[in-house]
Every structure is written in C-alpha cells, then in structure tokens.
Amino acid sequence: MSEMHTMNPDRFSELADAFGGELSRWPSDEQARAQAFLSAEPELAQALLDEAAALDALLDLDVTAPPAPALYETIAASGIRRAFAPPRWAGIAAAIALMCGAGTGWLGAQMNTPTNHDALYANAFSVLSETETLFEDGS
Amino acid sequence: MSRPVLKVIDGSPRRTGGGEEARAADARLAEGVAQGDAGAIRALTQRCLPRVHGVASRLLGDRDEADDVAQETFVKVWRKIALYDPDKARLETWVTRIAMNACYDRLRKKRESQISEDAPEQMDGAASAESRLTGEDALSRVRLAVAELPERQKLALQLCHFQDHTNIEAAQIMEVSVEALESLLARARRALKAKLAADRDELIADAAGLHGSGKEI
Structure with missing residues (x-):
C-alpha cells in the first residue's frame, strides 16, 4: 500500500505525470484529496490535467488490436x-x-x-x- | 476525456478494489476450471485472454508471437489452476503475471541468441519489430515511441493506461511496490512527452481525426 501523501501542487503534478489526465484513473486512496485540490486550485490543477490528457489522447491511438x-x-x-x-x-x-x-x-x-x-x-x-x-x- | 476504443476492445469494466464478492467469484470460477467445467473454462478465457494478448503484443511487438504466448499461458493456467489462491490476487492478475513471465522468457532468449550471434545489442526486443514502422503517420509515430520504451516502463503503461488495472493490481502483476510502479509510469510518460513534443499539435489533430472517424486501430 502506498504511503499517505499530502496533496499539493507537486504531488498533483506527480500523479498527473504518472496516471494521466483523468482523476478516475488515479490511485483510489488519493482521488478525494486530488478532487479537493482541483476545487481549491482550479486553474493550476486543470492546466496539469489538460497537459496529461493531451498525452493520453496520443497514447489512445496505439491501442493493441484484440485477439482473433x-x-x-x-x-x-x-x-x-x-x-x-x-x-x-x-x-x-x-x-x-x-x-x-x-x-x-x-x-x-x-x-x-x-x-x-x-x-x-x-x-x-x-x-x-x-x-x-x-x-x-x-x- | 473519454476512451471509447479501450472499453470496446477490453470488454471488462474497471474494478474499484475487489472485495469479498469478487474474491468469492474468482474462487468459484477457478474451482469450475479445476473441475473441467466447460462453461468456466470458456468464461476464464473470455475474461483473461484480452489482457494476456494485450500484454504480449505490447512487450513482444509481434501479433503472431502474442498468439503463441497466449496459448502457452493458458496451458499453464489449466495445469496450475489448483494452485491459484483468491486471497492473494484477482484471477486476471494471476493469469497476467503468468503471461508476463512467458514474455520475459521469450525476450531473454531473444537477447541471448542475439548476443551469441554477435548481433548489435538492442535495448528492447520489441523495438526491432516496431522499428520497421516508418513513422509517417500519427499512429506509427506514437507506436514507435511506445515500442522504444524500456520493457518495464512499457509494461507499466500497458497495465495502467491501456488495460485500466489499478495501481495496486499492476504493482502485484509486476511484483514491485506501488511507489516503484508510479515511478515507472512517470518515467514512461515523460519520455513519451519528450519524444512526441515536437509534433504534439499535429499529432493531436491527427488523433482527433482518427477518433472522430471511428477508425478501428
């Protein structure tokens, strides 16, 4: 189990860097605090999410084909x-x-x-x- | 941002942590398979094959090899299902780990044969297959960038981004801590961002076009 992190701009940025631009895909034990941070700092948090989401969109081009x-x-x-x-x-x-x-x-x-x-x-x-x-x- | 392609292909909803009900369902399914129940065997295949095949395709970069690994994996699953412990991991986590080990075995053998033939050493076995891509369109460029990632970063990305495993499940499959998994993911995404940054706007426009046209990838 991951250690408890304080949600601040650095941690929010780390999570966006690792898990992308959708909060629902972040570790479940950090989602509520991330949501609270998004509400408290919408401009900064949304900019980080948008940047991560841009990479998500590129990655989604490369979904492997399903088995026959x-x-x-x-x-x-x-x-x-x-x-x-x-x-x-x-x-x-x-x-x-x-x-x-x-x-x-x-x-x-x-x-x-x-x-x-x-x-x-x-x-x-x-x-x-x-x-x-x-x-x-x-x- | 919605990810419709993944949902259609993967077919299984994102799990939010398992629980007693899921554990009991896994135990029942494993028991059915162990007793030779055809319905249980089909259900397990249906549930786990997309994940197994996805991991093998991503790590090996070759669809035929991914088919071989999938068959090899399930032969082991049929043989070892009595050893599955639902208290330790979800069924697909256990099956995916078997597939991951089969892929690593193949990659290790490839590397050994390349070294013994004095071929130029490659960072990644899958990259050789993917390097044939010309990088002319957005898909090829993204695919090439992902294929060139180190194996463990690529696997972390496959499990968390493409297959919607939780961080805990992905860490279990890879047999690393959740912190190590997070680090692998962050390094993978940073490397991809750096590789694709130059053409990002163009790629995003292409991506929007592909998604908008509903083109199957």
Whole structure:
C-alpha cells in the first residue's frame, strides 16, 4: 500500500505525470484529496490535467488490436480437452502396475516351480516302486 | 476525456478494489476450471485472454508471437489452476503475471541468441519489430515511441493506461511496490512527452481525426 501523501501542487503534478489526465484513473486512496485540490486550485490543477490528457489522447491511438475470435476457441478447446483427458499419472501408474504384476509372477514362478516339480517327480516314482513290489510278491 | 476504443476492445469494466464478492467469484470460477467445467473454462478465457494478448503484443511487438504466448499461458493456467489462491490476487492478475513471465522468457532468449550471434545489442526486443514502422503517420509515430520504451516502463503503461488495472493490481502483476510502479509510469510518460513534443499539435489533430472517424486501430 502506498504511503499517505499530502496533496499539493507537486504531488498533483506527480500523479498527473504518472496516471494521466483523468482523476478516475488515479490511485483510489488519493482521488478525494486530488478532487479537493482541483476545487481549491482550479486553474493550476486543470492546466496539469489538460497537459496529461493531451498525452493520453496520443497514447489512445496505439491501442493493441484484440485477439482473433479463433484464438478464443483454440484456447478454450485446449482447456476442455485437457479436462477430459486421463491424467498424466494414469499412464505411469498403469505401466508400474504391469511391471509389478509381471515381476511378482516371475518371482513366484522362480520360488514355487522347483518345489512342486520335485514333489510330483518323487510322487510319480514312489507309486511305480509300490506297483513293482506288489508284482514281485506275486499278488 | 473519454476512451471509447479501450472499453470496446477490453470488454471488462474497471474494478474499484475487489472485495469479498469478487474474491468469492474468482474462487468459484477457478474451482469450475479445476473441475473441467466447460462453461468456466470458456468464461476464464473470455475474461483473461484480452489482457494476456494485450500484454504480449505490447512487450513482444509481434501479433503472431502474442498468439503463441497466449496459448502457452493458458496451458499453464489449466495445469496450475489448483494452485491459484483468491486471497492473494484477482484471477486476471494471476493469469497476467503468468503471461508476463512467458514474455520475459521469450525476450531473454531473444537477447541471448542475439548476443551469441554477435548481433548489435538492442535495448528492447520489441523495438526491432516496431522499428520497421516508418513513422509517417500519427499512429506509427506514437507506436514507435511506445515500442522504444524500456520493457518495464512499457509494461507499466500497458497495465495502467491501456488495460485500466489499478495501481495496486499492476504493482502485484509486476511484483514491485506501488511507489516503484508510479515511478515507472512517470518515467514512461515523460519520455513519451519528450519524444512526441515536437509534433504534439499535429499529432493531436491527427488523433482527433482518427477518433472522430471511428477508425478501428
């Protein structure tokens, strides 16, 4: 926030130099005092305002052209598209989940397969040996 | 003195200080944009694009580049809208600051590439584009004088004179104190007065003619 200034010819001139010839465009906290100064010293104050207004009029020649209507459409469409697109992290999360799944599967296979295989192998031969024994006995 | 051209182009009324109602409206709009509401996205674009484009045109001096910066700015806005804090700044102040930073980035890159190519150093990137103007008519002379101002003075003028931001809003966008803003504005206007003083009467007559004929600039 600006510091409080006393309104005098110097301050009035500074404000006109910076903000131009329309009091309504001056800082809101100084407008009332500027208006009071204008009423008290109309000749001096009005001369300062007129000089600033002359420059305002020249500057108003150089207003930039507004953006093309197509640019509004392009920009709004980019925002709407983005709103309906899946978030960027969704793809990364899917990739991580896939990798975790594949890794867990592979680890599981590494840990379980030999044990099951050994058990099946042993079981198969144990049945065979029992059959052979029974046959040798002649029963 | 009335300024009809600005009102038509800018489309938004001059604000007199914000307040709780404006803060709440900004918060609602930002929330709508964050939730992907198409109406809110269109409303924000409608409200802020003229300011963003105006700042970019003024700083870069090139309409195509201003279009690019506007698109770049809004991509950032869509991405960062959840970070907007209505207690700290008005929505257009926040958006305009993003645009200002995008313009400064471009101007810095231009300067770096000019230096690396051993081209003659210029005071202002935008001035090069504007210097092509011949200065034959009032508009060209004024435009050239404004384009040749240092960047920060030009931005202060754009925000306060051409876009009707209050001194507090403009200072927030530029991240300077209100006193520094006032100083930038005063220096800009004094420089312009000095440059245009010689032909002032003729220029004012031309300006009156242009305004009187309703010619769109």
